[in-house]
Amino acid sequence: MTAPSAQKQALVNGNLRVPGSAGSGAHRRVSLPRILFGSGLVLVCVLASVLAVRALDSRVPVLAAARALAVGQVVADADVRIVRLSASSEVVTVPAAERSSVVGRTVSVPVAAGALLAPSELGAAAWPPTGQSVVALPVKPGRIPSGLAAGAKVSVFVVSAGGAGGGGGAAGVVSADGTVTDVHAAVDQTGTTVSVLVGASDAPRIASASGEVSVVQLGSGR
Structure with missing residues (x-):
């Protein structure tokens, strides 16, 4: 039998014979079961590593x-919904086990979508907070930022074309900073109604002012 024929026969028998050194005449076998065992061992090691990483997740x-959620x-x-938070976080939260x-229970303050729940946000209504008031403002199209949502920091401007005292003078402006608590389409579908939490002293000025309302969204640092 020629050398190539002998190798083919070895493959048929399930073993591959590789010639050894010329002096010893030894042969080395590469067994298919051994290959499968080695692959399985690698897979087990990978799975063990994954489980170890998960065990260390704090x-x-x-x-x-x-x-x-509305008041x-x-x-x-x-x-x-359930989210995972670092165990070292100092944020007051509600454990998922207490779902x-x-x-x-009743929501006591407005909660934005995606915000972590806190025990203080559940219970008897405590809204608006002491020293603050909520005003509802009609805003025409083009005078409100796209995508404005509850939780956004804003400046509200009410501009009267006739001026603060009338008579066609310079436009009067009444403004205040606050936090958006709700945004929804106006009943007549001609604009948007924006509810804003402002200081109690600012609420009467904004609510009683007549004119065009504009809303400017502020950066998160304000």
């Missing part, structure tokens, strides 16, 4: 709002 499951709203199971005790 994050804990807590509850967050799955959608925006007085009763929390449903679909209103909350059943959260469902059915």
Whole structure:
């Protein structure tokens, strides 16, 4: 039998014979079961590493709002979702294990979608906070930033074309800074109604001013 024929026969028998050194005449076998065993061992090592990394994960499951929650709203199971937060975080949160005790309770302050839930946000209504008021402002198209949502920091401007004292003088401007609590389409579909949390002293000025309302969204650092 020629050399190539002998190698073919070795493959048929399940072993590949590789010629050794010329002096010893030894042969080395590469067994298919050994290859499979080695591959399996590598896979086991990879899985063990993945499990070890997960075991070292110090994050804990807590509850967050799955959608925006309004004051007085009763929390449903679909209103909350579970997120993982670093165990070292100093943020006050509600553990995911307490989900059943959260469902059915009343929201005491507005909660933005995606915000972490805190025990203080559940219970009797405590809104608006002491020293602040909520004003609803009608805003025409083109005078409100696109995508404005609850939680945004804004400056509100009410501009009267006739001036503060009338008579066609320079335009009067009444302004205040605040936080958006709600944004929805106006009843007549001609614009948007924006509810803004402002200082109690600013609320009467803004609410009583007549003119065009403009809303400017501020950066997160303000």
